[in-house]
Amino acid sequence: MLSQILLIIGAAIFGLLGSVHLIYTFYSNKFNAFAPEVTEAMKGTSPVITKETTLWQAWVGFNASHSVGLITFALIYLPLICLHMSLLKSSLWLMCLPILVSGAYLLLAKKYWFKVPFLGFLIATFCFISAYVVNI
Numbered sequence: 195m196l197s198q199i200l201l202i203i204g205a206a207i208f209g210l211l212g213s214v215h216l217i218y219t220f221y222s223n224k225f226n227a228f229a230p231e232v233t234e235a236m237k238g239t240s241p242v243i244t245k246e247t248t249l250w251q252a253w254v255g256f257n258a259s260h261s262v263g264l265i266t267f268a269l270i271y272l273p274l275i276c277l278h279m280s281l282l283k284s285s286l287w288l289m290c291l292p293i294l295v296s297g298a299y300l301l302l303a304k305k306y307w308f309k310v311p312f313l314g315f316l317i318a319t320f321c322f323i324s325a326y327v328v329n330i
Contacts (some may be wrong), residue, residue, distance in 0.1 A: 201275045201321065219261060
């Protein structure tokens with residue numbers, strides 16, 4: 195029961211962070227540059243790889259796809275946790291995958307992002323590791 199609660203908390207954090215990030219991407223200016231000229235420059239230039247998009251469109255797309263990944267992870271794991279906990283407990287891979295994924299996001303948050311996602315992924319990683327330890 196404790197491992198199930200810990201897994202739910204960890205997966206819910208992924209869903210929450212992904213949902214907030216998606217809302218911020220499309221319905222706020224939180225990912226705009228402080229210097230408006232930087233945002234305008236991003237809208238007016240393309241990356242070297244292609245002229246089919248602008249840096250701004252790529253930026254929005256990267257943020258949106260990042261959000262969708264987090265939400266998808268939560269939408270896969272939450273039903274598994276709630277409806278098929280015995281499957282999770284019997285599968286080393288399904289118990290370790292959340293640790294690996296959240297650990298990767300934790301490292302990214304530490305190196306490239308800011309305090310809120312770092313703390314969220316720290317808590318999620320702690321929950322996933324604790325659930326694994328309780329389960330063994």
